[in-house]
Each structure stands twice: as structure tokens, then as C-alpha cells.
Amino acid sequence: MQSWLYNVDRLVETFSNWLELRVGSSIAAEFVKAILAAGLIAVLVSVLGLVLVYLERKVAAHMQQRLGPMRVGPHGIFQTVADTIKLISKEDIIPAHADRVIHTVGPLICFVAAFMVIGFIPFAPGLQVVSLNVALLFILGISSAGVLGIISAGWASNNKWSMLGAMRAAAQIISYELSATLALLAIILFTGTLDLQGIVESQRTGWWIWRAPVVGIFAFLIYLIASTAECNRTPFDIAEGESELTGGFHTEFSAMKFAMFFLSEFINVFTVSAVSATVFLGGWMPFHVDGLDSLNKVFDLVPPWVWFSAKTGAIIFIIMWFRWTFPRLRVDQLMRFEWKFLMPLALANLAVASVLAVSGFYFFRS
């Protein structure tokens, strides 16, 4: 039972000991490990991009009684690979009056912001690139730095549509950032730590979505809505505004620069889902109910990283489901919804949560 499938941390530890023996000095070993980790994240990100784009198209198709990509490979599984090859081989066009430097830096900021966050996510016990005691704060900070990339892209394009799209995106992401953070804060009150690994550990007896009475489910819903808006996805895709802004901030981008925006959007979806799975649904922690030991043992049979992937996948599906069901909001409706409804609700939720957390009124206190 104690195979590598369950104890990924032991595998990682064995490898790092072996590496230190081989390399000699521990500083050099750290350096090699950092490069390896970055490489692994890069592989993960590109695979995620390919798989999520394919799944998005398939989910979209079947929700609209279509089939989606069917021609490239069995059931079109190589469609996104072909699309990637097309994007790589396309010409990178920079408009004549664009600011060349910022036009190049914009998509890079966006991509790096999305890329860096992956390192903090605990995929399984011990399977985490950087363990930081303020990891959640760090994730929120870095992922909102992606707005800078969007604004600079819109500004550098020297195009009215791009500028309008970038301004909308900035207004939207900064607004919804508040609700998302307040929703997470409500759970932080219960966990008492910002370390993601610690947050997962605190859910050993049950997930916060139902252990924190009522406020858990409210915080989850608020975070789900706000994070969908932060990812600029339908029904909150006014930043792209395909019908009126022809793509918004990425109108003037082609080839790999466009691919970076596209990829960072999908990585953001993954990050957001992973964070909500970690904070609300217990991350890699199997489904446990305190007291029912036999049931808990059955759930323990499933490896932690499978639990993590399943929870994250479920939330990704919900976000895709939103996209292909709901109509878009107008700009003023979007802002009104955030400032007059969602944020007051998140604040009230936080107030109730703090009372509950201080009085210790939640399920399965250890």
C-alpha cells in the first residue's frame, strides 16, 4: 500500500538526497532542482494548455448539440496540437505605430504571472515547488499582476478597441479581485494559516465548504463567480468583447504573442480552480467524515493527487459550464453586480464567518 503512488513526498525526498550526493554541494543541488522544477512546470503548463483547449471545445460542442473537433486524430484529440503548430509558424505582426517594446512585454507579463502561480499549488503531500507560509497571499498578488500585462498590451497596440478592452479588463479584474479575496479570507479565519499545505492539513476532518456552516458554501459561490470574472471568461468576457471590440486587448496580437494570452487565460482557469479546490474542497485531502473510520479508509485508497485532479477538474468543468450557458453582461451591469451585490455579500459573509470562527462554532473541531 505504501507505494510511490501514495507517497509522492518520499519519492521527491529520495530524488533530492540522490541529487545532493551526486552534485556534491547543496547550493548546486538547489540550483539543479530549481531548473528541474521550472522545466516540469513548463511541461505541465503546455500540456494543460493543450488539454484544456481541447476539453473546452468538446464541452462547448456537446452543450450545443454538436460534436466539436472530430477530424484530426480519433475524436479530434490532435486538434490542439495542430493549432499550436499553426500558431508557432504564423508571422508575428506588430502594428506600424505600436510601441514595440511594450507590445512584446505585455503578453510576457501576462504569461509569467499565470506561470509563476503554478509553483505554489500543492498537488499532493510534498509535491509542491515552493512552500511558502504566505502562499495564498502570494498567489493573489501575482495573479493580479497579470492585469499589468493586459493594460500594457492594450496601450501598446495603439488601437481604440484594444485600449477599451484593456480598460474594461483592468476595471473588471480589480473589482472582482475584492470579492474573491474576501471570500477566501472568510475561510482563512477558520484555517488560521495562509500556507496552502497548512490549509489542506486543516481539512483532515472535513472540507471547509460544509464544515464552516453556511458561510463555507457562500464563500465558495462568491469565489467561483468572482474568479470567473477575474479570468475574463463568459459571462464576464466584456474585456474581450468579441462582438463589439473584435477581441479587446489582444486584437493586435498574432502568432505566439496571441498564444501567450490564450495560454495564460487557460492557466488562470486552472489556477483558480486549483485554489478553490485547495481552500474549499480540501485539496489533495480525501473525503473524510470524522468518526466514520471505515468510510475514511475506503477514500484513502485513492491517491492524493487523484483527489486533487478530480476536484480541480470538476471546478474547471463548472467554469466551462458557466461559459456555455450564460449570456454576457453589459459593462454597467457587471460593475453594479460586483459593487452593489457581490462585495456587500462577501463582506457580510466575512463578518458572519469571523463571529463563527471566534466562537468556534463549526463542525468537527479537533
Place this chain on the structure above:
Amino acid sequence: MNIFRKSIDALMGLLSGMALTFYYFIRLDKVITQQYPENRDSLTMFPRYKGKISLIKNEATGLYNCTACGLCARACPNNSITVERDKDPQTKKPRLVRFIYNFDRCTLCGLCIEACKFNALKMSQEFETAVYDKSELVQILNKDRIPNSLVNEPAQDSSGVLTTGVKSTPQAKGEL
């Protein structure tokens, strides 16, 4: 209190929409996309599809319902129908010789079917109408029941000759 009711109403609306999309997501048999070249043998056109026109046969006798009256040819705005007729030697009644259909000019408007008084024309379900040569688009629709003497005469675009589109065959011209 109004805001609570409105919120709940909105939430129920969103949830019913999500239920519908999820229903279609799991029901693979509801997919309406056709994988055309692969399922060519089993593909059937939906009943309201209107393809190129064809003549209706009487099931019992095996003869065409067409009486060669030429109403369809007169109704056609593009002059894409030419009805050739002569007199039946026995009954001395007008008889259909060839029903020439210029599919290249046809806009599939269906006015010929509206004009027909004898239930002799319909729009078929045929949709694979591409050909390699333009001349193949001029077709004789009653090919299997042409009177014997005229079988070998080629179908040709006779619009320049006759404005009405109703044409008597050379043999019958004197009698009509």
C-alpha cells in the same frame, strides 16, 4: 425584501439554463451534427429539405402524372423548364415527350410545384448535385418513359428558341 426575491429568481433562472445545457451535454444521441462523407449511406435528409425538382409517378400504373400542360414552364421565372409534347397516336390526346430541366438556371423557388394542377411535380430530397461538366445540369426528368422514337435525341438548352418553354416535337408541330 425585494432584492432577495429577485436574487432567488435570477438564481433559479441561471440554474434552469445550466440544467438544460447539462442535459444536452450528457445526451450524446441528441447531437445533430452529421459526419457527412462517412455516414453517406445512412444519411437521410430532413423532411422539409427542398432539393431539385422531380416528376411524380403514379404508383399503380407506373406512369408519370404529368399531362404536359406546360403550366410549370410558364410559371418558371428563370425559364429552366422545357416541356416537349406530341399527340398520342391512339387517344389523340397531348402526351409528354421529354421534360427538360435546366438545373443550372433553377433557383429552387418552387413556383413550378405551386403551378402544377395535376400533382405531377415535387421537390426531391437529393442534395448531392455537383457535376463535372455544366452540360450534365441539363437533365431529362422522364428519362425512363420517353416515347421510343425520341430516345436518342440529346437534351439541349432550347431557351433561345422558345420563350414559353412549351415546345412541340417536330413531328407533332403540324397537328397542334
